[in-house]
Amino acid sequence: MTVAAGLGYALIALGPAFSLFAGVVARKPFLVLTLLSSTLFWLISLIVLSGIWRGFLPIKSGTWWAYAILIITSVALQEGTRLVFWRLYKKMEEMLDAFADRISKPRLSLTDKMLISLAGGLGHGVAHAVFFCLSLLTPAFGRATFYVERCSKMPFFLASALIALGFLVIHTFSMIIAFNAYDEKKKCDQIVVPVVHLAAAVMTLVNLAPGGCLIGTPLLLVMAALTLQYCWRVACRRLTEHQHRQLNDN
């Protein structure tokens, strides 16, 4: 529907990511490198997943349970990737701390760690948005638009952009929650993250029903808002605790 519409859809999906990038991540080169590496991780996990599922494709459109299994395996694999990312991050944190000691600079503060987890989550979210939404967006720059049969009220590009936006928010902020949870070893937060991811992914199954995207997409955005709010609570709590501890130490 012309370049304006194509750009508009791209910005719907990636606008908040751009602002986060420009405002937070681009200031520190290390965070940009973290973002790139987490994007790479997500890509590799997606390739592995598609390698596993390649034999079973194409899935017939009537069988929703096949999609359910697909989603469950995908979410499981991605949460596994998150754990691997966490382990690597811990190793890197040790190396960085040793490096900081060697050059007699202070170690990574809590804010630094949260920034790194934000960059990691943003990397996942951006990779998701790029591979699931942007790569299909090229026809939107043309002269017409496209409707999927089961979603005849909303253009396909709009639906996929909104879903990509929701998932971007979910990925970004659940990475912060997850890293905090692994750091503090809080079981409930550690469970929350995969559950939220799974719930959000299952919610997109609603889109398989005719007219379902009108329900599924707003629900997903609500889920994203919930994740955002939960992350806000976790971050606030952690930061105030840290500040109190620092004041008490001093």
Add this chain to the structure above:
Amino acid sequence: MDPAAASPAPAPAAEEPRSDASLLDALGGEVLAVMSPVSICMALVVLLISLLSPPSSGSAAGGSPPPVTAATLVYLESPTDTPAQKFVGALLDAAVFVALVAVVTFVLVALYYYRCTGFLKNYMRFSAFFVIFSMGGAIAAAVLRRLAAPLDAPTAFLLLFNGAAVGVLSVFASAVPILVRQGYMVALAVIVAAWLSRLPEWTTWIMLVALALYDLVAVLAPRGPLRMLVELASSRDDELPALVYESRPTVGPATSSSSYASAMGSVEMQTMADSGRVGGSRYDRVEQDEDASSAVVEMRDLGRGRSNIGETNRSGGSVLPVTSTDLPSNQIGSSQHAVIQIEQSEEAETAPLVSAASSNNAASDEEQRQSSSSEPMDFEMFESTRGIKLGLGDFVFYSVLVGRAAMYDLMTVYACYLGIIAGLGCTLILLSICRHALPALPISIMLGVTFYFLTRLLMEPFVVGASTNLVMF
């Protein structure tokens, strides 16, 4: 009492932002300074290709016939051939291309050895002008035609001529602002890559793999041309004759790195040191007495408590990937190989001698040798480039890979982009481990090619199938 009580309180507060800013801010700046122009170049090439030829694969009806180049001397791919024919033909093409590149590189090494710097200098000037004027002009004409933008011929000619002239100046003169030089380097790479992407598909892929392997051999093998070039350049304490992208500004009027003539050389070895005695703005060159022929690599050690890490930005080992680019005319292939080198800085006590960065002619070489035996001098004027330098051949071949991926689909573009960046990062890490010249092409190209085929064969049906049903995870 009051000042005493007041002073500790602001101190932690003042320290906190400064300390927060230090570690994360200091790391990775140089790596990013090289990855951003690579990304920009790739993005521009993808944009050009998607503008000029629709990203559908292999439709010979819409596209122009592939150019007759060195890469298609033996076999010109046509859509009606069988895959086996295409494969064999592409192999032959790639072998011929690599052989041509090797021959040209050896010729350039010989020319450099016999100090034909005048010839090399003029040849490089001519190539730069030719690329920007004629190849860039052709691309500009195609873009104008595609966008149906009106521009009359005399104006176009004038603009193009001026652009090319400024390009030639910026590549070689030293007083040009760094942004202009960087911009022209990227523009050169974009033009060459856009031109090279018009090769047929199988030929492109096999040529890329063959060039990556050639780069590996040419840099690491004892008699490889690029390695010989490094040794020659370092034995003369001279900079490599190459077109390189410099990510750090060269300070001073008479910087030699930009007054480079030769269009050859794929390896750059820079003996850059930072003596630690002086502030970060100066750049001193250090030479080891006994081993004048080999390059001196020194580790920049941040542990010397330099206060201004941020400005000097010499954290870790700086890497100098350099490539040579022999800018292609229609008949000659381009010899482009990338080498990465690490430069580190030594402690001041082991490197008492300071010499200026070299310039081209032999007279200053002598001067340097003499000056290196005298006491340390600070040459504020002669700063070679610090930071990372990446050769144009790297840019070109990364962009060719991504451009070819763009002709299939955007998903492959992203996957190849990530693969190339990952390869570049790996190469930089490897460089900081083994302190000698390394080729920059192999890892990135192999990762890029792998990701392309994996994405095209495995990932795309999966992701497209899921997302067109609006099922995402």
